[in-house]
Amino acid sequence: MQMKLKIIADEAKNMYNLRLGFIKIMKKKEILVLEDLLGSNKKIASEIRKELTQKGILTINFMSSPGAGKTTLLERIAEHMRPQYHMAVIEGDIETERDAERIRAKGIPAWQIVTGGACHLEAKMIGKLFPKIPPDLDFLFIENVGNLVCPASYDLGENIRCVLLSVPEGDDKPKKYPKAFTTSDCLILTKSDLLSVVPFDSERAQKEALEINPKLTVFMTSSLKDLGIKELVRFFITSRQLFLDKNA
Amino acid sequence: MHELSIVASLFEIMEEKAQEKGSKTIISVKLQVGKLSGVVPEFLITAFDMYKKGTIAKNATLEIEDIPLTIQCKTCGKTMVLDDFVFICLECGSQDLKTVTGTELLLEKMELEL
Numbered sequence: 001m002q003m004k005l006k007i008i009a010d011e012a013k014n015m016y017n018l019r020l021g022f023i024k025i026m027k028k029k030e031i032l033v034l035e036d037l038l039g040s041n042k043k044i045a046s047e048i049r050k051e052l053t054q055k056g057i058l059t060i061n062f063m064s065s066p067g068a069g070k071t072t073l074l075e076r077i078a079e080h081m082r083p084q085y086h087m088a089v090i091e092g093d094i095e096t097e098r099d100a101e102r103i104r105a106k107g108i109p110a111w112q113i114v115t116g117g118a119c120h121l122e123a124k125m126i127g128k129l130f131p132k133i134p135p136d137l138d139f140l141f142i143e144n145v146g147n148l149v150c151p152a153s154y155d156l157g158e159n160i161r162c163v164l165l166s167v168p169e170g171d172d173k174p175k176k177y178p179k180a181f182t183t184s185d186c187l188i189l190t191k192s193d194l195l196s197v198v199p200f201d202s203e204r205a206q207k208e209a210l211e212i213n214p215k216l217t218v219f220m221t222s223s224l225k226d227l228g229i230k231e232l233v234r235f236f237i238t239s240r241q242l243f244l245d246k247n248a
Numbered sequence: 249m250h251e252l253s254i255v256a257s258l259f260e261i262m263e264e265k266a267q268e269k270g271s272k273t274i275i276s277v278k279l280q281v282g283k284l285s286g287v288v289p290e291f292l293i294t295a296f297d298m299y300k301k302g303t304i305a306k307n308a309t310l311e312i313e314d315i316p317l318t319i320q321c322k323t324c325g326k327t328m329v330l331d332d333f334v335f336i337c338l339e340c341g342s343q344d345l346k347t348v349t350g351t352e353l354l355l356e357k358m359e360l361e362l
């Protein structure tokens with residue numbers, strides 16, 4: 001009898017403990033965080049911008065879909081910048097050193113970031129290259145990974161952001177990929193030599209891009225025929241002058 | 249598809265905040281995702297479910313609040329929601345606008361087990 005009572009008592013105790021445990025497990029707390037998921041990238045980017053600005057280096061980020069002509073345009077820009085201005089290029093690609101090699105062949109310092117799968121560059125990747133960047137540069141170009149979507153979310157510490165749209169891609173792209181256009185300062189319509197063979201309404205492309213972002217400065221270039229490159233380079237040189245005056 | 253790297257930063261913040269509060273289990277997470285944030289909510293959910301395995305959020309639920317694109321016109325002063333990405337005031341046609349909401353990519357809150 002006593003034995004049985006003890007068992008019942010033990011069981012009650014166990015159940016009580018279990019319930020305590022249960023209550024303890026279910027104790028919840030809601031916390032308000034309100035943190036930007038890109039906050040750490042933004043912080044690194046602003047440090048990069050500050051350091052490059054102190055050195056008088058104007059940094060330009062090129063974004064476009066694969067093959068819109070970023071590397072070819074940089075090759076032409078290199079020819080137009082010489083010999084007065086010093087430039088260097090950071091190349092972002094998923095695989096291969098190819099683009100950096102093309103730039104080096106022009107006598108321009110270039111570093112390749114191989115992302116190994118990542119579809120965009122992040123500020124910390126640029127930060128890692130920092131010790132290599134010579135302080136006497138005038139311009140640092142960053143060629144982002146070919147992708148019209150993802151790179152747009154990442155500030156790399158640049159002063160000017162350019163989106164390239166090539167004629168064969170079609171004039172309807174600004175509305176379809178708005179983020180790249182809303183966050184850019186310049187729109188460069190590339191491969192203008194193909195206007196005679198591909199239907200591309202450059203008025204429409206410009207109009208729709210400016211509806212999304214009225215602050216865009218628009219350029220039309222052909223790297224193949226060396227058209228519009230001089231104007232673009234002049235814009236970069238003027239921007240750098242303004243930037244130097246502002247930060248003097 | 250940069251949603252996976254966004255989710256990686258999300259988990260860094262989640263784990264740090266949970267640790268601060270002494271919690272080892274995250275029950276739920278709520279994000280604010282603006283229409284102009286550049287991420288696709290569906291991909292975020294997929295990436296979250298892949299990433300959470302074996303973490304302190306392994307059973308956590310994810311809620312996403314879609315934040316519309318809201319602008320304030322600097323010419324007429326009106327505030328309005330834009331349904332597409334045409335940055336023109338629907339009242340007066342001005343292009344001098346300020347974005348009020350729509351660029352958010354925020355971890356708003358989470359529920360922890362203590």
Ligand SMILES: Nc1nc2c(ncn2[C@@H]2O[C@H](COP(=O)(O)OP(=O)(O)OP(=O)(O)O)[C@@H](O)[C@H]2O)c(=O)[nH]1
Nearest residue numbers: 065066067068069070071072073146191222223224
């Ligand atoms: N017709 C014509 N073709 C061009 C022009 N610029 C570049 N191309 C061609 O377009 C192709 C791609 O050019 P790239 O400069 O490699 O393009 P990219 O944007 O650097 O490509 P990724 O780095 O792979 O994203 C090459 O075959 C170029 O020869 C141009 O102005 N006109």
Ligand SMILES: [Mg+2]
Nearest residue numbers: 070071099143
């Ligand atoms: Mg390239």
Ligand SMILES: [Zn+2]
Nearest residue numbers: 321324337340
């Ligand atoms: Zn208005």
